[in-house]
Amino acid sequence: MIDLKNLLENREKVQKALAKKHFTGSLDKILELESRKRKLMRASEELRSKQNKLSKAISVAKDDQKVKLLEESKEIKEKIKALEPALQEIELQLEGEALLIPNPPLDSVPEGKDDTDNKAIKTVGSKPQFNFKPLDHVELGKKHDLIDIETAGNMSGTRFHYLKNEAVLLAMALQQFVIHKLISKGFKPIIPPVLVKEKAMIATGFFPADRNEIYHVNPEDDNLYLVGTSEVPLCMLHANHIIDAKNLPLRYVGLSTCFRREAGSYGKDTHGIIRVHQFDKVEMFSFCHPSKSEEEHEFIRSIEEEIMTELGFHYQVVNICGGDLGAPAAKKYDIEVWIPTQEKFRELTSCSNCTDFQARRGGIRYKDGNTKAFLHTLNGTAVAIGRTLVAIMENYQQADGSIKIPEVLLGYMGGRTHIGK
Numbered sequence: 170m171i172d173l174k175n176l177l178e179n180r181e182k183v184q185k186a187l188a189k190k191h192f193t194g195s196l197d198k199i200l201e202l203e204s205r206k207r208k209l210m211r212a213s214e215e216l217r218s219k220q221n222k223l224s225k226a227i228s229v230a231k232d233d234q235k236v237k238l239l240e241e242s243k244e245i246k247e248k249i250k251a252l253e254p255a256l257q258e259i260e261l262q263l264e265g266e267a268l269l270i271p272n273p274p275l276d277s278v279p280e281g282k283d284d285t286d287n288k289a290i291k292t293v294g295s296k297p298q299f300n301f302k303p304l305d306h307v308e309l310g311k312k313h314d315l316i317d318i319e320t321a322g323n324m325s326g327t328r329f330h331y332l333k334n335e336a337v338l339l340a341m342a343l344q345q346f347v348i349h350k351l352i353s354k355g356f357k358p359i360i361p362p363v364l365v366k367e368k369a370m371i372a373t374g375f376f377p378a379d380r381n382e383i384y385h386v387n388p389e390d391d392n393l394y395l396v397g398t399s400e401v402p403l404c405m406l407h408a409n410h411i412i413d414a415k416n417l418p419l420r421y422v423g424l425s426t427c428f429r430r431e432a433g434s435y436g437k438d439t440h441g442i443i444r445v446h447q448f449d450k451v452e453m454f455s456f457c458h459p460s461k462s463e464e465e466h467e468f469i470r471s472i473e474e475e476i477m478t479e480l481g482f483h484y485q486v487v488n489i490c491g492g493d494l495g496a497p498a499a500k501k502y503d504i505e506v507w508i509p510t511q512e513k514f515r516e517l518t519s520c521s522n523c524t525d526f527q528a529r530r531g532g533i534r535y536k537d538g539n540t541k542a543f544l545h546t547l548n549g550t551a552v553a554i555g556r557t558l559v560a561i562m563e564n565y566q567q568a569d570g571s572i573k574i575p576e577v578l579l580g581y582m583g584g585r586t587h588i589g590k
Contacts, residue, residue, distance in 0.1 A: 170529040171270045173203060173263075186273035189280060189491035199266040206259045213252050220245045268377055271496040272526035275463075278500050281490025287503070288490065293474070294483035296507055301568045305510035306559040307441045309566060310336070313589040316442060327439070328431060328446045332558075335588040339561065339574070340449065340554045342581035347451045347476060347552045348422060354472065356422040356453060361402035363425050364393040372408060372531035373401045374497030374523070381432045399423035400548040403454035407533050412544065414537035418457035418465060422551060425450065442555045443515065451551040458535065459525065462545035466522040469549035470502050473518045476552060479577045482560060483507040485514050499524045506560045517556050520549030 176183050176196065184196060223242045230238055279288045310316030315336035321329040332340060348358055364386060370376040375383065375397070384395040396402060403423045412419065427450050438444035453472065457465045470486070477484045489501040498521040505514035525543040528534070535544040565573040571590035574582050 170267050170526065171272070172525065172529065173199070173267065176200070177203065183273055187271065189274050189278060190271050190494055191282060191492045192271055194269055196270075199263065199270070202259055202263045202266060206256065206263060209252055209256045209259065213249055213256065216245050216249050216252075220249070268371065271378070272374070272499050272524060274491050274494055275500045275522070277488070278494065279488055279490045282492040283490075284493045286490040287493055288488045289485045290488050291486040293478065293485070296483055297509060297564050299509070303509045303563060303566055305441065306562045309562045309572060312570060313572070315562075315588070318442070328444065330442050330445065335585065336558060338582055338585070339558060339578065339588070342578040343552050343554055343557055344424060344449070344451060345581045346578055348424065350476070351422040351453065351472070351551060356420045359403060359406070359421050359423045361399050361423050361425055363396050363399070363402070363428070364391075365396055365401055365405070366393060369401050369405045370394055373404050373527050374495070374530065375401065378496035382430050384428050384430060395428035396425070397427050397429040398450065398548075399425035399427070399452045400454060403452065403548070404527055404531060404546055407456060407531075409532040411534045411536050411541060412456065414458060414535045417535060417544065418455050418461065421454045423452045423454065425452070441559065443559060445555060449554040453520070453549040453551050455547045456533065457545050457547065459542070459545050462522050462524060462547060465545075465547050466500065466520065469520045469547055472551065473504050473520060473549055477504055477506065477517070480557070480561070480575050482517075482564065484517070495521075497521070497523045497526050499526070507564070508560060509563050515556070517553060517560060518550035520547070522547050
């Protein structure tokens with residue numbers, strides 16, 4: 170949630186930052202509500218102060234004076250009580266308006282309206298060279314009985330698939346490789362719930378902005394939501410907690426299945442398993458001191474790059490422009506990997522600095538001596554299994570039709586060095 174104090178004190182600066190995100194809403198309503206709230210609070214405080222003085226006067230008053238003072242005290246009490254519903258109503262309206270305001274982007278976020286304006290800031294490696302016509306991952310999946318889209322489509326509909334045989338082993342190898350790497354870097358492993366209450370989606374900033382992308386389960390009964398990323402339950406690990414500053418950063422790595430409706434992607438990536446409704450992902454999450462969040466963001470990005478390099482991918486790092494940033498992120502990097510048959514880079518991971526946006530919504534603070542303040546939260550994809558399988562299959566295919574296993578995964582593949590050989 171946006172810092173209302175900062176908004177009131179630095180309206181022009183906040184407005185300018187939000188314009189970079191192409192925020193079209195008005196701050197006037199929230200400022201008006203905040204002004205009304207403060208006036209009501211001052212009126213209530215003045216009445217309470219007057220009531221306290223009357224209470225002291227009553228305690229020493231003579232009987233004939235006491236009756237009059239008690240009557241006056243009763244009238245003030247009724248006035249205070251009458252103010253409470255109006256104050257509660259304004260607070261509800263204020264919260265509703267504040268939830269609509271995205272996290273202002275950092276100064277280092279580039280200007281731009283959509284993903285066409287994102288800025289590539291680094292390219293690593295070179296395109297793979299083939300002396301044969303490479304097959305795409307769907308053709309390779311059929312050839313080696315690794316992916317079954319048709320059967321899954323008949324059962325569940327579009328954008329679902331079965332992973333089979335060596336593809337399953339490769340998926341598990343990726344999980345093991347990445348989780349062991351992150352544990353060695355101080356991340357604590359977590360397998361979280363993937364069904365959460367609405368308050369978890371609100372706290373992490375996915376509601377109200379992305380409500381149409383989230384699956385709602387049994388609204389008349391369980392009223393739960395399937396997460397699109399384990400970022401949600403990982404963040405909620407410390408909801409309404411106060412963490413000792415000496416314990417920061419707290420870093421977690423979560424393994425979960427993720428679910429996305431892909432409601433806004435009609436006609437996009439309908440071929441294959443690039444864009445699906447269900448996928449597995451290993452996610453990094455960090456709670457850190459505000460003064461360290463930009464440094465922590467670069468650290469998370471460096472881990473993602475390390476994984477891409479060890480998998481042998483040709484990739485680029487992209488600084489996401491303001492118009493393409495989601496509501497919670499103040500800054501985000503994508504790492505895009507070269508997909509040979511598409512002849513372009515495709516997003517494989519991302520990492521975001523959400524500053525204090527999620528912490529404010531989730532009530533997550535740190536304590537440093539007598540200071541208590543909201544900390545910063547960050548997240549990053551360590552590996553999105555489906556898309557990484559696509560990248561491995563297409564980049565590591567051989568002239569004989571087999572698929573070579575990346576060297577860093579060999580130890581998890583039970584002696585296999587190739588698929589289909």
